[in-house]
Amino acid sequence: MEAAIREIVKALTLEEKAALTAGADAWHTVGVERLAVPAVAMNDGPHGLRKTLDGVSLSLAAHPATCFPTSSAMGSSWDTGLIEQIGQAIAGECLAGDVQILLGPGVNIKRTPLCGRNFEYYSEDPVLAGELGAAFVRGVQSRGVGTSLKHFACNNQEFERMTMSSELDERTMREIYLTAFERVVKKAAPMTVMASYNKVGGTTVTEHAGLLRHILKEEWGFEGLVVSDWGAVTDRPAAIAAGLDLEMPSPGPEASSLVVRAVKEGRLSEADLDEAVGRILRVAFNTYAARRPATTVDPDAHHALARRAAAECVVLLKNEGALLPLRPEALRSVAVIGQFAKNPKYQGGGSSLVNSTRVDVAYDELARLLDGKVDLRYADGYPSEDRVEEALLQEAAAVAAQADVAVLFVGLPESYESEGWDRHHLNLPPAHIRLIEAVCRVQPRTVVVLANGSAVAMPWVDGPEAILEGWLSGQAAGGAVADVLLGVVNPSGKLQESFPMRLEDTPAFLNYPGEEGRVRYGEGIFVGYRHYEKVKVKPLFPFGHGISYTDFAYSDLRLSKPEVTDQEKLEVAVTVKNTGDCAGKEVVQLYVRDVEARVARPVKELKAFAKVSLEPGEAREVHLTLEGRDFAYYSTERQAWCVESGEFEILVGSSSEAILQTATVMVRSTQPEPAFTAQTLLKRFQKSPVAMQVLMQAFGSTPAVIFFTDPVLAGLVQDLPVGRLVNMSRGLLTEENLQQIISAVNQSTKA
DSSP states (O other): OHHHHHHHHHHSOHHHHHHHTBBSSSSBBOOBGGGTBOOOBEEEOTTSOBOBSSSSSOOSOBOEEOOOOOHHHHHTTTOHHHHHHHHHHHHHHHHHTTOOEEEOOBOOOOSOTTOTTGGGBOOSSHHHHHHHHHHHHHHHHTTTOEEEEEEETTOOOOTTTTTOEEEOOHHHIIIIISHHHHHHHHHHOOSEEEEOSSEETTEEGGGOHIIIIIIIIIISOOOSEEEEOTTOOSOHHHHHHHTOOBBOSOOOHHHHHHHHHHHHTTSSOHHHHHHHHHHHHHHHHHHHHTOOTTOOOOHHHHHHHHHHHHHHHOEEEEEGGGOOSOOGGGOSEEEEESGGGTSOOOSOBSTTOOEESOOOOHHHHHHHHHTTSSEEEEEOOSOSSSSOOHHHHHHHHHHHHTSSEEEEEEEOOTTTSBTTBOOSOSOOOHHHHHHHHHHHHHOSSEEEEEEOSSOOOOTTTTSOSEEEEOOSOOTTHHHHHHHHHTTSSOOOOOOSSOBOSSGGGSTTTTTSSOBTTEEEOTTTTOOTHHHHHHTTOOOSBOTTOOBOSSOEEEEEEEESOSEEETTSOEEEEEEEEEOSSSOEEEEEEEEEEESSOSSOOOSOEEEEEEEEEEOTTOEEEEEEEEOGGGGOEEETTTTEEEOOSEEEEEEEESSSSOEEEEEEEEEEOOSOOOOOOTTSBHHHHHHOHHHHHHHHHHHTTSGGGHHHHSHHHHHHTTTSBGGGHHHHTTTSSOHHHHHHHHHHHHHHHHO
């Protein structure tokens, strides 16, 4: 194929090459019939196929497809195997619809819970997002359908997303905002990566050679094509030169003439254009070979998978007095309250909106499962509009007071969260809050079921005895919630993002949404739980939190070695036992803490996880693996990932707060230390016994030695560049002496 691609590139005219680097319409690439180059069809979305009815326009009207849980919901499953299965199922629907590229997954970090598109993203943590994204890509591409990893990069808000410049230091970008993309690229090789709308450091991402060419293609070895987000290109020749390969959607024929002119005028090299064309051809031929338009889809089987997946995503946040699961034999009546119980909110708005093949209604599913054994009573509770109606509140309270248990269905309506705009606050609508308060006053045995795409504030958290986070969990969400409420499924979801007490506690509060076209990432690497732990602010519910209808015990944490180098793997084993009386699943989370670091580091960071299923009384040994990168930070000084020799803690538990087993490992760095120079601070000399020995030999016979032997004076000069001693020593130290000292130090430290 590579030889054939090279021959086709040679045979293409300049005009044909230019035309290939932009869409033919809203969803197709350009084909070249005379050279048998096929067009490629690409369509939304991350949690279900959205193929428009006409196939060529940006219309939201789409063919029916299975709406699986959104990414924020799937993130709470922490189940890579399940997400891979969902990817395979969606790929089957793509094959049946003759779609070659699915536009997803999204692995952007949840920097602020206000981002209106958070429901399309997996997590606030880059390791979790990266592992889940890689699983999804593997699932989809296992059937020959390509994916488009998005939105690369630092696209963390919808507010002014087309023009906003994300301003952040390189360490923050590398450790937080690029890590998930890097993991997916290196572990799953997505066919395409989508360049985002925003700017980074003042440069539009579609024209950002540092991101697209140097990091993505050269450093990470990405071999697929880079496609623009729809309408993200402002200067196509400059974008191609920077590493963009394909502009979508079709910008019209005049845009191709601009590329031709740029090549002829020398503003764009034909070699860069040829590279872009070659990448496009590679994807076109690979996906063409995998086309299976005769593929059939079993909508019932896919719906069953969607229901199983949605149940895995549900997070039991609170369950006082073991109110859940509801036991029909102990109940006479249940009040089901809230319009979402009959008119479910199960997906977000915007380009990922799926025309679902069917929709489970929670009230109907509860009625079916209860089969007349319990009297179900219903009240709307709130109007469809975002306003409070006292009559509906009074009716709901009356219905709840007469029942044994009340189950409230509340959350965020479509006007609160969608692609295209951000939320203004973390609260539920006033009518939903008033409903919770009114019902909890008359019925202490209340369950709140939430439907939302990202974290919400809960000033009402003490009212209900149980809270279920149901997320936007797709077309089968209603059935999945019914399964969990009645104990057909034991909830096993864990939060993929921290739930704050209030908006003011969130990491980006002081910097979001930015001003005058720039948003400063002033919190740096301290995003999500990294922030809450560092500043010692307790969240409402911590990252990784989620309880079960059973209990789990952790024991016998073991490391394969007491000491490793940054070139070796460390195997970690821990035993988890189901100590309760029903089967359940537990997410084992492994965090790493650098005990003493020369740079600011989080208290701990998630580095590995596993989901394990256990029968009552069953124990299983869970194995996790750490590598050198898991102990590293990104050094802006060295422009590289660096491991600092020293002690690291291995922390294993059921959430970022609930650490149940700990161990310590010594990690030895094999990376050479940067050379000492005249600009090296004295405190670095002070921390090196070898360097201090050289300094003491040089200054031992002079009065200046007191600056190294007296603790107070040593502290006073610790931030002094060693070269300044030449000017301050009044002739005791010459420039020549200094260079001799630095040379001796470098030779001694290398030895």
